[in-house]
Amino acid sequence: MAYQATILNVMIASPSDVAEERQLIRDAIYEWNAIHSKQFGVMLNPVGWENNVAPQMGSRPQEIINKRILNNSDILLAIFWTRLGTETGEYVSGTVEEIYKHCENNKLTSIYISKKSYPDNIDLEQLQLLRDQTQIWLKEGLLDFYDNHSLFKQKIKDHLSLHIQHNEYIQTIINELNSNDTPIETSTKQTIEPSDEMIQLIINAGEAESEIQFISGIDCTNLYAGALKLNLDTPRKIATWKSTLHELETLGLIQDEYDGKLFSLTQQGWKAFDQLKEQQQEK
Numbered sequence: 001m002a003y004q005a006t007i008l009n010v011m012i013a014s015p016s017d018v019a020e021e022r023q024l025i026r027d028a029i030y031e032w033n034a035i036h037s038k039q040f041g042v043m044l045n046p047v048g049w050e051n052n053v054a055p056q057m058g059s060r061p062q063e064i065i066n067k068r069i070l071n072n073s074d075i076l077l078a079i080f081w082t083r084l085g086t087e088t089g090e091y092v093s094g095t096v097e098e099i100y101k102h103c104e105n106n107k108l109t110s111i112y113i114s115k116k117s118y119p120d121n122i123d124l125e126q127l128q129l130l131r132d133q134t135q136i137w138l139k140e141g142l143l144d145f146y147d148n149h150s151l152f153k154q155k156i157k158d159h160l161s162l163h164i165q166h167n168e169y170i171q172t173i174i175n176e177l178n179s180n181d182t183p184i185e186t187s188t189k190q191t192i193e194p195s196d197e198m199i200q201l202i203i204n205a206g207e208a209e210s211e212i213q214f215i216s217g218i219d220c221t222n223l224y225a226g227a228l229k230l231n232l233d234t235p236r237k238i239a240t241w242k243s244t245l246h247e248l249e250t251l252g253l254i255q256d257e258y259d260g261k262l263f264s265l266t267q268q269g270w271k272a273f274d275q276l277k278e279q280q281q282e283k
Helices: 019-040 061-070 094-104 124-138 149-166 168-178 196-208 235-250 267-282
Strands: 006-013 042-047 075-080 108-114 144-146 212-216 221-225 228-232 254-256 262-265
Touching (some): 006 019, 006 094, 006 168, 019 042, 019 075, 019 235, 061 094, 075 149, 094 108, 108 124, 149 168, 196 228, 196 235, 196 267, 212 235, 228 235, 235 262, 262 267
Parallel strands (some): 006 075, 108 144
Antiparallel strands (some): 212 262, 221 228, 254 262
């Protein structure tokens, strides 16, 4: 049965050494949506630089990320392990800049630090920078430490439920939107901008009036949507397009027809297709 939900953008922030945790957070968010979205009237939309930022010149790289996703995010989940990150020109690292700018706007920010065993090729300078920054953060708020991926994923889901129920910033957003009779697609009153991959899937499926097929085998993984036929021959490609399907499903633009292998456009998906076609004709 259809229901209305407030969409909150969740930015996943981190240096480069916690790629696995970044995906675990995305998976945790999708699982949280499946279980709790209707109950709380909230849909969480994970965003990050790897999927939601396109190449662009004319400004500091971190400033581009800030404008593209940080400013429109309601929740920021930051993860660290052995690195603090790369200096941005204004802050000691990009992730640190994201954290402080997010906090400046009184938005919900959670920091998780891994206590797993360190790799052999650890950058000792980066580790010391992280340790120094951790001591600063311990005086500014409550951090969470973990050493197990399974428990970490469960923590994310549990903490999201606590935040949705009790965080003052989130509750203010929900209450304001619930008192507004006009549907709003995001808490920042801005339409979520689709990635290039999302656009390709919607356009190709819509033009052919076909389903989207995601076929994973022992030797290969393929993605089909109308005229779009992709051989996903690397783990990065598989992760990118699998994440794209998850995001489209989270936004209610496609629905899973068969165990993550077959998807179809929803009514909202067809509306998005019509809008994208109109935009293409205007260019």
